Amino acid sequence: MILIKLPDEGKEVQWGIVELQGDLISQSGEDTHGQFIGDLHYTKQGTPILIIGHHILTGKEVVLEKPFAVLERKRGVQPDCCKLENSAVTEFNTEYQIRAVIKKKLLFKVRPKPIISNVLKSV
Amino acid sequence: MASRYNRTNEEVLSVLSNAKVLEKDLSPVTQVLSFSEPNNLEENLLLLELDNSLLELLNNGDCLAFRGDKNESAVMCTKSKTFDVKTAEISNSLALVPEILWSQDTMCSSADRILKEKNVVKVFNEYLEVRHCGPRLQKLRSLLAVGEYSGPEYEKDLKESGVKLLTLHDLLHKIQASEEELLAALKENFACCIDGYWRCLEFNYHFRVLSSVLQVVDENSWPLNGLVCKEVLESLEELVPEVILNHLMEWYTFENPGENTCTLREDRICKVLGEVLLRPAGKWNLQEFLTAWQQSVPEGMVTNMKYLEGVAIKDTSCQPQVVRYFPEWDLPEDIGERFKVLFKAREKWTVDEIRPYIERLTTSKMNVNALLTKHARASTSNGMKYYSARHGK
Numbered sequence: 001m002i003l004i005k006l007p008d009e010g011k012e013v014q015w016g017i018v019e020l021q022g023d024l025i026s027q028s029g030e031d032t033h034g035q036f037i038g039d040l041h042y043t044k045q046g047t048p049i050l051i052i053g054h055h056i057l058t059g060k061e062v063v064l065e066k067p068f069a070v071l072e073r074k075r076g077v078q079p080d081c082c083k084l085e086n087s088a089v090t091e092f093n094t095e096y097q098i099r100a101v102i103k104k105k106l107l108f109k110v111r112p113k114p115i116i117s118n119v120l121k122s123v
Numbered sequence: 124m125a126s127r128y129n130r131t132n133e134e135v136l137s138v139l140s141n142a143k144v145l146e147k148d149l150s151p152v153t154q155v156l157s158f159s160e161p162n163n164l165e166e167n168l169l170l171l172e173l174d175n176s177l178l179e180l181l182n183n184g185d186c187l188a189f190r191g192d193k194n195e196s197a198v199m200c201t202k203s204k205t206f207d208v209k210t211a212e213i214s215n216s217l218a219l220v221p222e223i224l225w226s227q228d229t230m231c232s233s234a235d236r237i238l239k240e241k242n243v244v245k246v247f248n249e250y251l252e253v254r255h256c257g258p259r260l261q262k263l264r265s266l267l268a269v270g271e272y273s274g275p276e277y278e279k280d281l282k283e284s285g286v287k288l289l290t291l292h293d294l295l296h297k298i299q300a301s302e303e304e305l306l307a308a309l310k311e312n313f314a315c316c317i318d319g320y321w322r323c324l325e326f327n328y329h330f331r332v333l334s335s336v337l338q339v340v341d342e343n344s345w346p347l348n349g350l351v352c353k354e355v356l357e358s359l360e361e362l363v364p365e366v367i368l369n370h371l372m373e374w375y376t377f378e379n380p381g382e383n384t385c386t387l388r389e390d391r392i393c394k395v396l397g398e399v400l401l402r403p404a405g406k407w408n409l410q411e412f413l414t415a416w417q418q419s420v421p422e423g424m425v426t427n428m429k430y431l432e433g434v435a436i437k438d439t440s441c442q443p444q445v446v447r448y449f450p451e452w453d454l455p456e457d458i459g460e461r462f463k464v465l466f467k468a469r470e471k472w473t474v475d476e477i478r479p480y481i482e483r484l485t486t487s488k489m490n491v492n493a494l495l496t497k498h499a500r501a502s503t504s505n506g507m508k509y510y511s512a513r514h515g516k
Contacts, residue, residue: 002188002190014222015219015221015223016220017217018218018220019216019217020215022214023216024216024218033160034128034157035128036155036156037158038156039130039135039156040153040154040155040241041144041149041154042149042230043148043150044148044149044150046227047226049144049149051142061225066172066174066175067174067175068250070168072164072167073169096189102219104225105217106223109215115138115141
């Protein structure tokens with residue numbers, strides 16, 4: 001049995017999801033850790049705009065019909081209460097902690113538009 | 124590793140002008156998104172789709188639990204319900220951003236552009252999805268079968284044999300069911316909590332204790348609806364442990380409100396006495412069985428085949444007609460497998476006949492009729508509707 005708990009502080013942190021079509025990969029194919037992705041703006045009307053490389057995406061803020069819980073697996077947590085003489089059970093004692101509950105996402109479902117300003121400049 | 128890229132206001136503004144977006148149309152905060160540095164959070168994160176009722180439970184401080192052995196498909200349980208857990212794959216990418224700012228969080232007034240660094244901690248192409256299903260209890264009987272309680276005189280032997288008895292906590296670890304569903308199933312299986320361990324009563328012992336109770340009723344010439352509970356307990360306290368006696372009385376009697384007496388339950392007593400006859404024999408001539416059964420029950424009770432629903436079935440296709448011991452709890456828990464066994468035992472069933480054998484597999488979305496529509500074929504003969512195997516002989 002694996003328990004899923006809200007964090008002890010009980011405080012719900014606002015995390016969010018940015019949903020994109022396709023995958024986010026590095027052009028050079030290298031490890032993406034630490035790499036810059038893009039700028040996320042909002043218009044004064046609240047429309048999100050994401051600029052990634054030479055692409056501009058317009059999306060919208062969507063309330064999720066079904067919220068997501070972000071679970072974090074914690075291995076090797078010592079059992080707190082039970083009298084488990086059986087050590088095999090203790091070994092696999094895994095707990096999932098809910099890091100955040102996600103209720104909204106930024107959905108970018110239209111095709112990204114290319115930014116062609118460089119071409120214009122050279123004309 | 125190269126130091127982290129630091130984006131400047133100028134860069135952001137130059138990209139905006141290239142993209143022909145007017146800065147004055149934007150709210151003053153720009154979130155600069157980057158992938159986070161390698162960390163062990165990433166591999167340990169997953170997304171679980173909730174619904175609002177699950178969210179409410181969590182907010183009230185309840186726990187959810189994944190249950191099951193490594194070789195079982197996972198279920199998730201709340202205190203009262205069990206959910207099937209499946210991985211849903213998606214072609215879109217879900218980039219998870221902690222402490223993201225939504226549009227309304229960025230609507231401040233500032234002359235200068237404010238940059239906020241935000242990390243994408245993980246990009247998901249799948250998430251876990253849960254669907255309400257019934258508890259999976261097929262292991263319960265076999266787990267409880269090892270430590271059956273046969274009376275105080277056998278306890279020492281049992282202890283010496285090294286059999287591991289199970290607490291509720293142990294059972295919750297092994298059974299894919301919520302706590303409430305498990306407790307209901309324990310009750311249904313006539314399990315009883317003795318010194319903290321959940322035990323089934325050995326069938327013959329169970330019958331012996333019930334017989335003693337019925338004997339006390341007989342000796343006192345009480346009517347079936349006028350047992351004096353206290354006297355039953357007192358006359359048997361030397362023979363039967365109190366916890367077992369209470370358990371039996373609770374199962375086989377109704378309390379009469381406002382009085383110190385209780386009423387014997389005809390349905391449950393007839394059912395168990397019918398089982399006593401059928402269990403060793405397996406099969407009986409129907410007429411002979413009905414006579415023997417009626418004679419075995421306390422005077423004033425009337426046996427009725429409906430009491431044996433889920434325990435035995437009538438076979439009217441042969442001459443003479445027979446009744447067959449066919450307990451529901453021995454059937455597979457998997458719906459498909461269960462229907463196979465059912466249609467092997469009997470080719471055609473009416474809804475009322477098959478209901479006790481499939482009712483336990485119903486969910487809030489799939490009732491008996493829906494299960495039959497999905498797994499069986501309907502036909503009508505002599506104005507009666509029957510269900511048979513989908514792929515008949």
